[in-house]
Amino acid sequence: xxxxxxxxxxxxxxxxxxxxxxxxxxxxxxxxxxxxxxxxxxxxxxxxxxxxxxxxxxxxxxxxxxxxxxxxxxxxxxxxxxxxxxxxxxxxxxxxxxxxxxxxxxxxxxxxxxxxxxxxxxxxxxxxxxxxxxxxxxxxxxxxxxxxxxxxxxxxxxxxxxxxxxxxxxxxxxxxxxxxxxxxxxxxxxxxxxxxxxxxxxxxxxxxxxxxxxxxxxxxxxxxxxxxxxxxxxxxxxxxxxxxxxxxxxxxxxxxxxxxxxxxxxxxxxxxxxxxxxxxxxxxxxxxxxxxxxxxxxxxxxxxxxxxxxxxxxxxxxxxxxxxxxxxxxxxxxxxxxxxxxxxxxxxxxxxxxxxxxx
Numbered sequence: 514x515x516x517x518x519x520x521x522x523x524x525x526x527x528x529x530x531x532x533x534x535x536x537x538x539x540x541x542x543x544x545x546x547x548x549x550x551x552x553x554x555x556x557x558x559x560x561x562x563x564x565x566x567x568x569x570x571x572x573x574x575x576x577x578x579x580x581x582x583x584x585x586x587x588x589x590x591x592x593x594x595x596x597x598x599x600x601x602x603x604x605x606x607x608x609x610x611x612x613x614x615x616x617x618x619x620x621x622x623x624x625x626x627x628x629x630x631x632x633x634x635x636x637x638x639x640x641x642x643x644x645x646x647x648x649x650x651x652x653x654x655x656x657x658x659x660x661x662x663x664x665x666x667x668x669x670x671x672x673x674x675x676x677x678x679x680x681x682x683x684x685x686x687x688x689x690x691x692x693x694x695x696x697x698x699x700x701x702x703x704x705x706x707x708x709x710x711x712x713x714x715x716x717x718x719x720x721x722x723x724x725x726x727x728x729x730x731x732x733x734x735x736x737x738x739x740x741x742x743x744x745x746x747x748x749x750x751x752x753x754x755x756x757x758x759x760x761x762x763x764x765x766x767x768x769x770x771x772x773x774x775x776x777x778x779x780x781x782x783x784x785x786x787x788x789x790x791x792x793x794x795x796x797x798x799x800x801x802x803x804x805x806x807x808x809x810x811x812x813x814x815x816x817x818x819x820x821x822x823x824x825x826x827x828x829x830x831x832x833x834x835x836x837x838x839x840x841x842x843x844x845x846x847x848x849x850x851x852x853x854x855x856x857x858x859x860x861x862x863x864x865x866x867x868x869x870x871x872x
């Protein structure tokens with residue numbers, strides 16, 4: 514089977530992390546988010562993938578190339594203007610000569626794609642939509658089905674009085690190729706609003722595939738942090754480690770430093786004496802954490818320098834930042850190349866844009 518992954522979004526809700534880094538490339542346990550998606554598709558015998566790109570496309574192509582390193586074939590389609598979920602897939606129509614998967618590129622899930630493919634085939638469905646349960650369905654589009662799973666109604670952002678199910682669209686579809694005939698070329702078009710409802714009105718068989726497996730939309734810094742934490746504590750089947758603290762190659766950790774898991778320390782890191790890291794914590798490669806620095810429940814990207822006595826808690830620090838001696842960063846998100854001056858305390862909840870010098 515083939516797949517299309519939609520990775521052209523601007524990542525607006527994840528800013529400032531996505532000013533310089535495409536949302537698909539934000540590091541999850543020090544590997545690009547998109548790499549997890551591709552590896553999972555490969556495990557379910559998908560051999561050819563089309564990446565529908567737009568914003569910051571080049572870093573994605575540079576990293577993944579033709580896909581051979583991951584055992585798949587990658588094709589790239591670039592949209593010059595935003596085309597929506599269906600419009601982006603329409604651009605890849607020439608590749609789609611058999612039933613195919615469509616995945617939103619910001620969803621991390623353990624969904625059993627092989628079982629979903631079997632269900633699609635046996636149901637003789639025109640379109641099969643994965644569903645996942647949520648606590649508050651009023652912010653999503655609900656999908657009602659009959660006893661056999663055939664979709665009977667779409668309900669967009671209902672009030673609590675209208676809620677009849679907590680199952681929402683999980684952002685994974687299996688489609689027959691002729692579904693794309695409903696999508697005009699080079700037109701902004703969405704599956705959710707402009708393809709699936711008309712198919713339903715015309716009596717075409719649309720089925721839902723419910724699953725209670727792990728599912729996370731990484732669209733905000735909070736959810737991005739939760740994903741990393743969930744992986745560290747074993748909530749997903751896509752990461753397993755018998756070690757509470759995973760140390761990278763060529764790390765230099767002083768004997769008096771304390772690293773309490775769960776934690777992942779990237780390669781070529783230096784952690785000086787009496788520094789303390791309390792998990793869940795992740796540091797990327799090339800980080801320097803100097804004496805008496807404290808890091809608690811935070812994600813540190815690559816090549817970050819944390820100077821003596823600095824404190825970081827419940828925060829996300831992007832690439833090449835410098836946190837001055839005695840500085841305090843709490844509940845904050847820092848973009849690339851941010852400098853926090855020595856002794857400065859950020860207001861909790863701060864979001865600092867790339868290249869900013871604070872204090």
